[in-house]
Amino acid sequence: MRNFDAVILGAGAAGLMCALRAGQRGRRVLVLDHAPQAGAKILISGGGRCNFTNRDTRPERFFSANPHFCKSALKRYTPADFLALVEKHRIAWHEKTLGQLFCDHSAREIVAMLLAECAAAGVEIRLGHRITDVSRADHYRVQTDRGDFTAPALVLATGGLSIPKMGATGLSLDIARRFGLPLTETRPALVPLTFAGEVLELMRPLSGVALPAVARLGRHSFPEAVLFTHRGLSGPAILQISSAWREGQAIALNLLPGAEDAVNLLVARKAARPKAEPRTVLAELLPQRLAQSLAAAWLPDRPMAMQTDRDLRRVAGSLAHWSLTPSGTEGYAKAEVMLGGVDTAALSSRTMEATTVPGLHVVGEAVDVTGWLGGYNFQWAWASGWCAGEAL
Numbered sequence: 001m002r003n004f005d006a007v008i009l010g011a012g013a014a015g016l017m018c019a020l021r022a023g024q025r026g027r028r029v030l031v032l033d034h035a036p037q038a039g040a041k042i043l044i045s046g047g048g049r050c051n052f053t054n055r056d057t058r059p060e061r062f063f064s065a066n067p068h069f070c071k072s073a074l075k076r077y078t079p080a081d082f083l084a085l086v087e088k089h090r091i092a093w094h095e096k097t098l099g100q101l102f103c104d105h106s107a108r109e110i111v112a113m114l115l116a117e118c119a120a121a122g123v124e125i126r127l128g129h130r131i132t133d134v135s136r137a138d139h140y141r142v143q144t145d146r147g148d149f150t151a152p153a154l155v156l157a158t159g160g161l162s163i164p165k166m167g168a169t170g171l172s173l174d175i176a177r178r179f180g181l182p183l184t185e186t187r188p189a190l191v192p193l194t195f196a197g198e199v200l201e202l203m204r205p206l207s208g209v210a211l212p213a214v215a216r217l218g219r220h221s222f223p224e225a226v227l228f229t230h231r232g233l234s235g236p237a238i239l240q241i242s243s244a245w246r247e248g249q250a251i252a253l254n255l256l257p258g259a260e261d262a263v264n265l266l267v268a269r270k271a272a273r274p275k276a277e278p279r280t281v282l283a284e285l286l287p288q289r290l291a292q293s294l295a296a297a298w299l300p301d302r303p304m305a306m307q308t309d310r311d312l313r314r315v316a317g318s319l320a321h322w323s324l325t326p327s328g329t330e331g332y333a334k335a336e337v338m339l340g341g342v343d344t345a346a347l348s349s350r351t352m353e354a355t356t357v358p359g360l361h362v363v364g365e366a367v368d369v370t371g372w373l374g375g376y377n378f379q380w381a382w383a384s385g386w387c388a389g390e391a392l
């Protein structure tokens, strides 16, 4: 049995940040993880280049039952703070789009940076440890297949349920529940949407086609790329809207985000190119394969001159507001994150400590705070981990 000031479960983004901050403050910290490698999700993130933060981080860009909860942590540990750390380690970076910051070379540099900071702060990291039980008497006691560890503080940082193939588990949720903390409903987010029936028949042959669009649902609107897949839709605009989507709801796609007036455009084309096929005219506006499929599905098979203005108006309306009801999502196997988690009502927004269980902290994706696509989820992991590390 070995004793520490804090035991952190999970050597991911939030756990490592929490550990290095607590270590810098002189705490004796142990990080335990069942994986053979620390920061596995960091390594695969951003296509291997890690979209490590977003310059435009704001509380409105996070989903949570309590949208105010994330404000304190995001204000105390900002994208500029993380960027300063990245620059201290001379990691080359660039802004890709929409405030998204990526490594120029490899996500491995971010993991190496976190591990170097942990080592400098005297943090002990033990990988490949299966956690078999967690209990609390005067101290928290964590039992593993390779020994037991105790500490007056325990941090739950094992992330969410997405990508179980990589070893994601609900351990933090299970332990939180065991200590009486409430959970909000969890579901896959930032995930491709699936379709069935006729719509899928239309989409499947378009697999691989991508175009700029706007995905809308209620007050949410994301102008980014949409990608057709063999199961439905993906691409950044769809991943974003998936976080707001609930079963049974329709999403709307505007496939002509740049076109001011699609109706006039189609009616004008009818006059200017009466002999043209509708698919040829639509191909002026959309990728060719998509134009071909939509023309076949939405208009009679005859030249533009023989199309009614009513039909052209209807098609223009559908291009600007294509209402689609997904049958589901591709689930945790393909989701970048989990929505929901430990209810923020049970946590201090300053320290991430459970208000009813002294010494128990929850950080990162296990908390009911989920960011948009684009570096927001790492920023939440850094910020929540840092705040807990400050309090240990």
Ligand code: FDA
Pocket (backbone or CB within 6 Å): 009, 010, 011, 012, 013, 014, 015, 032, 033, 034, 035, 037, 038, 039, 040, 041, 042, 044, 045, 046, 047, 050, 051, 052, 053, 129, 130, 131, 157, 158, 159, 160, 162, 163, 167, 168, 169, 170, 171, 335, 336, 337, 363, 364, 365, 366, 374, 375, 376, 377, 378, 379, 381
């Ligand atoms: P994280 O998942 O990082 O760490 C949890 C740790 O706990 C892991 O090391 C795991 O092994 C360990 N663990 C789990 N269960 C355990 C158990 N039972 N016992 C012991 N250890 C256990 N975000 C972003 O902002 N920018 C991006 O570019 C991307 N890209 C991206 C790509 C892909 C493919 C995915 C799946 C996700 C992203 N994300 C992202 C999301 C981001 O990876 C995620 O939000 C953070 O890693 C969450 O950090 P945590 O520390 O909470 O969990």
